[in-house]
Amino acid sequence: MGADRPFGGRVSGARLAMILGDWRRGGSRRGASDLAAAIELHVSDGQLPPGTRLPAERALADALGVSRTLVGSALERLREQGLIASRQGAGSWVTAAGGRGATLAPAARLDLIDFARASPPAVSGFMAAVDAARPMLTPELLEHGYSVRGLPVLRERIAARYTARGLPTTPAQVLVTNGAHHAFALALRALVAPGDRVLVEQPCYPNTPEAIRAAHALAVPVAVDAYAGWDLDGIEAALRQAAPRLAYLVPDFQNPTGLRMSEADRQRLGAVLSRVRTPAVVDETHAELDLEGDPVDGPAPLAAFAGDWAITVGSAAKSFWGGLRLGWIRASEELLDRLVSARWSLDLGSPVLEQLVLAELLADPDPALRARRQEVRGMRDTLAAAVREHCPEWTFQLPSGGLGLWCRLPEPMSTRLSVAAANHGVQLAPGSRFGVHGGLERWLRLPYTQPAARLREAVRRLSLAAASAAGVADGVSSTVDATVT
Incomplete structure (x- = not known):
């Protein structure tokens, strides 16, 4: 992108202040350099992609509670680095031109x-699964290639894995998606309207609140203590008082805390979700990564206690390989019909070859x-x-x-x-x-x-x-x- 014109979305002063967090590190005398360094970090981290239009100096100063002079000085430093560009009447925007910020890109820093x-x-054995899947692709080439619910063989093997973990499941209860995050986006699209509330854990996977904001909904955080775990009393109070339309929970090795919910707490939480009639997306992306035992012998999935109020999502990304870009939803057949209807406006199904590879990996997944x-x-x-x-x-x-x-x-x-x-x-x-x-x-x-x-x-x-x-x-x-x- 050239630096002569801005394009892309605009970030408000309040939103940018939230992204930057606690950006001060050197006291009042170093405020401008601190602010410039914090913006530079979030550009390199992808939070402020090229083309993002920055708020006006006055709006950003008000949001941060600092002087307009400090903001202007910080932006001038970023212009000198080539990280942002400005034009009278158009404001300032992130640019991909050179500068120190560009040295943070992995392609430019081989030692990063x-x-x-x-x-x-x-995972080891991945290429063997690719080789085994290739002959099964031949008959698929004679078909249209669109499978909005997923290939039957893959859905059967995903269902069998849930059944082995203590949650009886049929293939009709499984929908193949393009990853767990795609599954969550589908649930938001089908169940949440603009202005609705969605209960989420705090801390949480970074893309979760971003997806909620993209759906024009409001995230309601409930604390997860890094040592004590989930505050079930607090979750129940939030479910009753905030009346969220949907909840998003990660009971198996929660990201980022690594905590795992006990079976007793799952039973209690499942009863609460059923009582208040709040559907919950239960993300099991890390469920197979039990480093102290076999997942089959671990706590039963939350859906075993919450029934149809649990929308269980999983992913091949962490257990097999992120490059597969495949996930799934396990839910009631009635809800899956709604999710399929919501999917038509987003995509027309997941790639066939990748589904065949994952089906091979799940044919005998234990080794x-x-x-x-x-x-x-x-x-x-x-x-x-x-x-x-x-x-x-x-x-x-x-x-x-x-x-x-x-x-x-x-x-x-x-x-x-x-x-x-x-x-x-x-x-x-x-x-x-x-x-x-x-x-x-x-x-x-x-x-x-x-x-x-x-x-x-x-x-x-x-x-x-x-x-x-x-x-x-x-x-x-x-x-x-x-x-x-």
């Missing part, structure tokens, strides 16, 4: 360790899933040991599953640590990304989805970045701002 994504590589769990368990233990060695002031509860450590930092520094970490070759998602309305500056998610040596190197770099960020906060370093990328 990506700690923003929690996604492992493909591949056992290997996946063993691999991830080793990466988890490596990362935990590295954090204890290099960042002993950081605390966490070792999760029994999932793909990340949810670390409590010694001070509110998540955003400025993310800025400093980029300068040390580590890309982070600051804690504010996991908050419905920002915040969470004392928290940081560290995914364990890379080889052991790379995990150890990433934490070593983070320890240096943390010292640098703490030094800036204390007014010790006067050079960090000049080298932030």
Whole structure:
């Protein structure tokens, strides 16, 4: 994109203030550089993509509670870096032109360790499944190729997996989707109207509140304590008082905390959902990543207790490979009919070859899933040991599953640590990304989805970045701002 004209959406002052979170790190004397660095971070992180029109200086100053002079100075720094462009009468917008911000892109920084994504590589045996699926593609080539509900063989095997986990399921209760997030978007489209409320956990998967906002609905957060777990009394009160149209819950290795809900709590929550008649999207993306046991022997799915009020969604992304881009919904046949009707306006079904590959992986999933769990368990233990060695002031509860450590930092520094970490070759998602309305500056998610040596190197770099960020906060370093990328 050239810098001569803006295009794309506009972000309001209030929205940008929420995205930036606790952006100050150097006191009033460094306000402009702090603000510029925070905006730069969120451009590199994809929160402010190229073409995004920024709010007017006065509107942003009002939203942040700072002077217009400070905002103007910060924007001038970003213009000098080539990160934004401005034109009288058109305002300012994010541009893809050069600048220090461009050095944060993974393609331009070959040594960059990506700690923003929690996604492992493909499971062993994946190519064998591809080879086995190819002959089954031949008869499909004689058909039209559109399967809005999903191929029967895949739906049968997804249903069989649910039945093995204690939730009797028929293929007619399964709808194949393009990932778990696509499944949630379908539920929002079918069940939620503009202005409706949707109950979500806090902290939560970052794309969840974004999807709710895209549906013009309102997210109602309920706290999940990183150590104590779900506040079921609080959830029940929120369900009664806020009267949400839909709830979104992650009871199996919640992202980002890694917590798992007990079967007793699932039973209680299922009864509450049934009593208040609130449907809940239950995201089981991490359900197969039980690092201390077999998922078949674990707690029964929440739908076993909530009945038709649970809309269970799953995904192949974490258990097999994100590149498959396949997920599914398990719900009542009546609700699936509504979801299919909503789907026609979005897409016409999922790719056939990928469905055949996933069906092969699910024909006998236990060997591949056992290997996946063993691999991830080793990466988890490596990362935990590295954090204890290099960042002993950081605390966490070792999760029994999932793909990340949810670390409590010694001070509110998540955003400025993310800025400093980029300068040390580590890309982070600051804690504010996991908050419905920002915040969470004392928290940081560290995914364990890379080889052991790379995990150890990433934490070593983070320890240096943390010292640098703490030094800036204390007014010790006067050079960090000049080298932030």
